[in-house]
Amino acid sequence: MFSNTEDWYAAIPEETRPPKDQPFYHLLAENDHSYYVAYVSEQNLVADETGEPVDHPDLSDLFGEFEDGQYPLQFQLN
Template identity: 55%
Template sequence: MKQRDAKFAIGQVVRHKVFPFRGVIFDVDAEYSNTEEWWNSIPAEVRPDRDQPFYHLLAENDEAEYVAYVSEQNLMSDTDPMPLRHSQVDMFFDPESAGHYKPKAVIQH
């Protein structure tokens, strides 16, 4: 299996290509690393390849805020200048520029 660099970065705002949600990336897996149960819950006709980066997002749509796990092939950069309203964004990020958040510094005790 050939690994490749992730197209998107932590702190970047992205949008799903099919479903109406956007979010900020807070973690990246070089390839699929969720459960078999989750994998099998995706209909086979739309199931993405495992051999690509998968992104953990603080995601939101018009109705809800949630954490999403999305394949790279299903994401695109989000150019909407509106800041995300997800309640956890401020816990992990500082606004940096439109479409990007800067991870907060981790304080070691």
């Protein structure tokens, strides 16, 4: 469920603001300028079906080496 600040939520334009009653996730993301961690609602997730490794500097903090198309968790987060 949603667990960010009300200010963060209010900053999303109302016409694109996702409902709070769905899962939200922290994702390793990138754009043309930088890498970052994004907070995304489940309705906005899109599966990466390429099977290719991910390039993000924080990846090794959370996951082991890419193996058989996936990354094993280094440790349980919650």
